[in-house]
Amino acid sequence: FITGMMGPYMRPMAVNVPLAMLMSLVVALTITPWMSYHILKKEAEHASQHAAEHGGHALHEEAEGASPLLTKWFTATLLPFLRHRWMRWALALFIVGMMGFSGLLVLWRKVPLKMLPFDNKNEFQVVVDMPEDTPLEKTAAAADALARYLATVPEVVNVTTYVGVPSPVDFNGLIRQYYFRTAPYYADIRVNLAPKKKREMQSHGILLRLRKRLEEIGNANGALVKLVEVPPGPPVVATITAEIYGEPGLPYSALQESAEQLRQRLAREEAVVDTDSTVEADQPKYVFVVDREKAALSGVSVAEIASTLAAFEQGYTPSMIRSDHEVNPFYIKLRLPRADRSSIERLAAVYVRGMKGNLVQLGEIGKFVLTKEDQSIYHKNLNRVAYVFAETAGRAPAEVILGMQSDLKKNPLPKGTWAVWTGEGEWKITVDVFRDLGLAFAAALFGIYILLVYNTGSYLMPVIIMLSIPLTIIGIMPGFWLLNAISARPVGGFENPVFFTATAMIGMIALAGIVVRNSIILIDFIHIRLSHGVPLWRALVDSVAVRARPIFLTAGAAMLGAWPITLDPIFSGLAWSLIFGLFVSTAFTLLVIPVVYWAVYAKRADHDALPQSG
Numbered sequence: 001f002i003t004g005m006m007g008p009y010m011r012p013m014a015v016n017v018p019l020a021m022l023m024s025l026v027v028a029l030t031i032t033p034w035m036s037y038h039i040l041k042k043e044a045e046h047a048s049q050h051a052a053e054h055g056g057h058a059l060h061e062e063a064e065g066a067s068p069l070l071t072k073w074f075t076a077t078l079l080p081f082l083r084h085r086w087m088r089w090a091l092a093l094f095i096v097g098m099m100g101f102s103g104l105l106v107l108w109r110k111v112p113l114k115m116l117p118f119d120n121k122n123e124f125q126v127v128v129d130m131p132e133d134t135p136l137e138k139t140a141a142a143a144d145a146l147a148r149y150l151a152t153v154p155e156v157v158n159v160t161t162y163v164g165v166p167s168p169v170d171f172n173g174l175i176r177q178y179y180f181r182t183a184p185y186y187a188d189i190r191v192n193l194a195p196k197k198k199r200e201m202q203s204h205g206i207l208l209r210l211r212k213r214l215e216e217i218g219n220a221n222g223a224l225v226k227l228v229e230v231p232p233g234p235p236v237v238a239t240i241t242a243e244i245y246g247e248p249g250l251p252y253s254a255l256q257e258s259a260e261q262l263r264q265r266l267a268r269e270e271a272v273v274d275t276d277s278t279v280e281a282d283q284p285k286y287v288f289v290v291d292r293e294k295a296a297l298s299g300v301s302v303a304e305i306a307s308t309l310a311a312f313e314q315g316y317t318p319s320m321i322r323s324d325h326e327v328n329p330f331y332i333k334l335r336l337p338r339a340d341r342s343s344i345e346r347l348a349a350v351y352v353r354g355m356k357g358n359l360v361q362l363g364e365i366g367k368f369v370l371t372k373e374d375q376s377i378y379h380k381n382l383n384r385v386a387y388v389f390a391e392t393a394g395r396a397p398a399e400v401i402l403g404m405q406s407d408l409k410k411n412p413l414p415k416g417t418w419a420v421w422t423g424e425g426e427w428k429i430t431v432d433v434f435r436d437l438g439l440a441f442a443a444a445l446f447g448i449y450i451l452l453v454y455n456t457g458s459y460l461m462p463v464i465i466m467l468s469i470p471l472t473i474i475g476i477m478p479g480f481w482l483l484n485a486i487s488a489r490p491v492g493g494f495e496n497p498v499f500f501t502a503t504a505m506i507g508m509i510a511l512a513g514i515v516v517r518n519s520i521i522l523i524d525f526i527h528i529r530l531s532h533g534v535p536l537w538r539a540l541v542d543s544v545a546v547r548a549r550p551i552f553l554t555a556g557a558a559m560l561g562a563w564p565i566t567l568d569p570i571f572s573g574l575a576w577s578l579i580f581g582l583f584v585s586t587a588f589t590l591l592v593i594p595v596v597y598w599a600v601y602a603k604r605a606d607h608d609a610l611p612q613s614g
Contacts, residue, residue: 002436005234006115006429006502013506071545074590078544081595082537088599095592099470102477106500111480112396114499115430118204119232120196120569125167126150126189126214127178127226131281132373134222136164136184142221143187149217150191155199155206162188172228172235201491202569204229208393209492211273226274226391232570234429238274238389239397240266241425242404245385247416252377252384258417259386266388266404271395271494278387283373286344290366298365299354305362308352312336344368380423387424394495401427430502437505444512445469452516464596465519468589472511475584476504476577483576500573507577514558514578515585518551522593536602540594548590555586 002010081087105111126146130139140163147159166173166181167188173179181188193203201209207227218225244259246252256279267275288309290302310316315335322329340346348363378385392400401421408419422428445466452462480500488497522543529539559582565575 002433002440004429004432006433006436009233010502010506017510067545067549070548071541074544074548075541077591078541078594079537081591082540082598082602088595091592091595095471095474095588098474098478102473105477105481109396109399110484111477112484112497112499113398113430114396114501115426115433116231116233116503117499117501117569117573118202118229120202120204121230122193122195122203123230124191124193124203124207125228126191127228128187128189128218129224129226129276130185130187130222132183132185132283133281134185138221139163139185139187139223142218142223143189145217145221146214146223146225147189149213150189150210153206153210155193155201157192157194159192160190162190170230172231175235176228176237204569205491205496208494208496211393211492211494215273224274224276226276236426236429237387237424238276239392239426240272240390240400241421241423241427242266242388243380243385243420243423244388244413244417245383245420246418250416252375252386254414255384255386255417256375258413258419259388261413262388262404262419263390265407266390266400269400269403271393272390272400273393274389274391276389278376278378280373280375285371285373286368287371288362288366289369295365298360299356299358300352300360300365301355304354305352305366308350308362309347312347312350313341388419389425394490394497396497396499397426398430433502434505437502437509441505441509441512444509448512448516460600461523464593464600465516465523467592467596468515468519468585469512471585471588471592472508472515472577472581474588475580475582476500476508479576479580479584480504498572498576502573503571504573504577507574508581510574511578511581511585514582515589517554518586518589519593521547521551522589523597526594526597536598540598544590544594551586551590555582558582 081091106113128139128143128146130142143161143163147161150156150159160167164182164184164186166178167190169179178188193199193206207229211227214225214227242262244255244262246255259277260279263275263277266272288305290305295302295305315333317331317333320329320331335341348361348368350362351359352362354360378387405421413419422431448466449462452465453459456462480498484497488495490496525543525547526539529542530536534542559579562575562578566572
């Protein structure tokens with residue numbers, strides 16, 4: 001069901017979990033009965049003698065294996081709901097209200113949503129962007145200032161700086177096109193951290209702690225500093241990416257103006273960092289304008305002028321030298337000194353050879369005119385587009401984007417331009433993944449329903465059994481809210497919340513199959529008791545009293561099994577979903593399933609007679 005690049009990331013889970021469940025079933029049907037036979041043989045003989053003494057009707061009066069204390073407690077708890085319709089309605093309204101409250105926690109932004117959490121890696125990258133007219137030396141000075149500070153951080157092992165050339169390109173750099181960072185105003189800093197076991201703070205927390213100081217150093221040197229983490233899943237161009245489009249015929253400068261306006265709005269948003277756009281700073285450019293009449297009289301062609309200027313500015317290679325000690329030859333490159341090729345007066349004094357061998361100074365056959373470098377024009381699907389990029393620090397990207405969309409409705413961009421948020425960036429993958437997971441959840445529910453219809457021979461009974469599934473939401477969303485309220489602490493002035501991620505959504509889907517087993521166990525025992533002629537109310541009480549212990553044991557085992565996963569930065573969301581969902585759903589299932597069963601089947605089966613209260 002998962003499309004896009006997230007599919008390969010999620011596929012191992014979809015393959016391994018069914019295989020693990022299948023092996024568990026094989027063990028439960030083979031090894032467990034064999035071991036039980038040998039371990040419980042004496043207890044079985046004692047139970048047979050007890051049944052013979054009571055005429056083999058032990059199940060008729062009192063449920064075998066039920067704790068008297070649990071039976072008394074569940075009788076006192078369930079009977080009021082069975083006697084009074086208003087209490088059943090109150091229970092239904094309470095559950096619906098809690099489900100609504102769980103949904104409101106998301107709308108109120110108390111449970112932050114994100115596609116994937118931040119991983120705990122041993123490296124990160126600092127991307128330095130200077131204005132486009134910055135020379136290489138100034139860029140190197142800014143990068144060196146950042147590197148000197150990073151070297152003082154206790155968790156940092158080493159720092160490598162790349163100025164004017166891209167650092168080694170990884171998967172994230174491939175998507176972000178860092179291989180194009182070859183200009184003198186670009187720099188990359190690769191930072192290696194100490195191993196995970198030798199530092200207390202995770203890599204994301206370290207970056208939150210360092211961010212403000214690195215930004216201060218960057219601002220002091222006129223640099224835009226971006227902190228780039230290794231993504232745990234499919235990389236994106238930027239967490240928040242807005243595409244600015246315009247009406248046909250609108251000049252590209254209008255798109256750039258809107259992009260810059262949107263970038264400034266994002267920069268004012270709380271916890272939005274690393275704002276950038278594809279709008280380039282003005283770069284001065286000198287163009288040599290040839291006086292064609294004078295050039296013709298001097299016998300100098302435009303091609304000769306162009307080749308001469310290229311040779312003096314960029315240099316040329318007239319020959320090469322070979323060495324017996326080297327495999328590759330050494331190339332000889334001739335080029336003017338930097339001081340000469342940076343002076344318009346010096347370039348104007350350069351001689352160019354005419355067709356008759358005469359030498360003419362460039363200043364005599366033309367002049368240098370100061371202009372601006374043309375802006376790069378970006379296209380997507382044949383449409384002109386300008387991009388705006390941003391990252392978040394301690395805030396859910398969805399919250400920022402939804403807030404910006406609402407703001408743009410009140411204060412739109414200049415006429416003829418608009419912003420698209422779902423074209424690139426994490427928001428697009430988030431929308432696609434949660435859509436696919438929603439479809440997968442619906443398919444899983446439909447499959448469970450079909451299996452239950454086939455097994456029970458009823459269309460209504462599966463609905464009662466599946467009532468335990470929505471009860472998980474009552475545990476998951478408030479659980480994440482409480483988790484953030486208790487454990488989330490700011491780092492470096494930024495929030496560091498626990499996000500509800502795609503892995504948490506997978507945990508919620510997995511719960512559908514787990515919690516249904518509790519309902520099946522209860523209803524199966526209800527049918528066993530009814531087959532022995534026990535009244536319906538007694539069958540309901542006995543089912544809860546007898547099955548409560550195995551239900552709590554299996555739920556507790558599942559929660560304890562998920563507990564170590566909470567220590568993993570990526571799959572902790574899945575573990576918390578299992579723990580919170582199982583805890584609340586198991587508790588409510590023991591009450592909801594018997595009450596709903598009574599409400600549906602009491603009058604149908606003429607079992608509405610209840611013991612007198614008191």
